[in-house]
Amino acid sequence: MLCRYLYRSITLIKPNDPELTNIYALARSRNADFNITGCLHLEDGVFYQWIEGPSQDLDMIMNLILADKKHSNLEILSSGPSLNRRFGGWSMAAPVSGKEALFEFLATNRISKYQRKLFLDGILTYMVKYT
Numbered sequence: 001m002l003c004r005y006l007y008r009s010i011t012l013i014k015p016n017d018p019e020l021t022n023i024y025a026l027a028r029s030r031n032a033d034f035n036i037t038g039c040l041h042l043e044d045g046v047f048y049q050w051i052e053g054p055s056q057d058l059d060m061i062m063n064l065i066l067a068d069k070k071h072s073n074l075e076i077l078s079s080g081p082s083l084n085r086r087f088g089g090w091s092m093a094a095p096v097s098g099k100e101a102l103f104e105f106l107a108t109n110r111i112s113k114y115q116r117k118l119f120l121d122g123i124l125t126y127m128v129k130y131t
């Protein structure tokens with residue numbers, strides 16, 4: 001069954017840190033082996049990741065991510081079965097947002113974090129828009 005997670009976590013890794021390049025490289029290579037796709041965005045010390053794939057392999061990868069000391073306070077924002085992939089073809093996309101940060105995008109679209117569904121949809125829309 002195809003499932004997905006959207007989570008956020010706290011990190012000390014900066015956007016220009018080589019550690020971030022390593023995370024994408026490792027994620028892309030392992031995800032490709034397990035038919036996992038998704039998108040990873042870093043902003044202001046917060047990771048946002050959408051990750052999708054066959055439930056068993058997805059849970060295996062999620063357990064690796066959960067145990068990873070490179071971030072903390074991981075909070076799953078949404079999870080469950082999916083009808084379709086949102087990032088098919090991307091073993092782990094990195095949004096190229098130019099000058100628009102996720103929080104500017106949400107503010108421009110008048111989305112507050114208290115409007116839970118709109119907020120979660122907004123994160124995904126931003127990821128899709130800039131991938």
Ligand SMILES: Cc1cc2nc3c(=O)[nH]c(=O)nc-3n(C[C@H](O)[C@H](O)[C@H](O)COP(=O)(O)O)c2cc1C
Binds near residue numbers: 026049065066068
């Ligand atoms: C924010 C973040 C996202 C990650 N995403 C993935 C991922 O999508 N796929 C993956 O295999 N590893 C991902 N990783 C890496 C894993 O957490 C873990 O470090 C790695 O799988 C361990 O591999 P190793 O035991 O072979 O060193 C991510 C790590 C971080 C910090």
